[in-house]
Amino acid sequence: MSGDLTEHQIELLSRVLQHGGTLASPFGHPGEDSLLxxxxxxxxxxxxxxxxxxxxxxxxxxxxxxxLTPEGYDALGMA
Structure with a gap:
């Protein structure tokens, strides 16, 4: 499934994974990509x-x- 995701979408899913599966806003670095x-x-x-x-x-x-949902974990190969 991850083959049809963009690089930015995979990065976002990975960022959520790095934060234990839940990420609170802001979703980027202030002044860089936060809520663009x-x-x-x-x-x-x-x-x-x-x-x-x-x-x-x-x-x-x-x-x-x-x-992340169970499907999100699957998309990252974390089944």
Whole structure:
């Protein structure tokens, strides 16, 4: 499955894995890639594919926390 993911999507999944399977915002380094449009698009795509679960800030669409799903672990070869 990971063969049809972009390099950035795999990096995002790997970053979540490195943080114990759950990553709280900001999702990048301040001033570098924190909540850039591409990261938000990757989050939406990975959520739609059920590779991550996204908890959003109350009253907003901004992601607050992302968690790998079993399918996300599989995509990283961590079955």
């Amino acid at each position: 449009e591409e990261v938000l698009e990757d989050i939406d795509t990975l959520e739609a594919r059920r590779l991550i679960r996204v908890d959003r800030t109350r009253g907003s669409d901004e992601p607050e926390r992302i968690t």
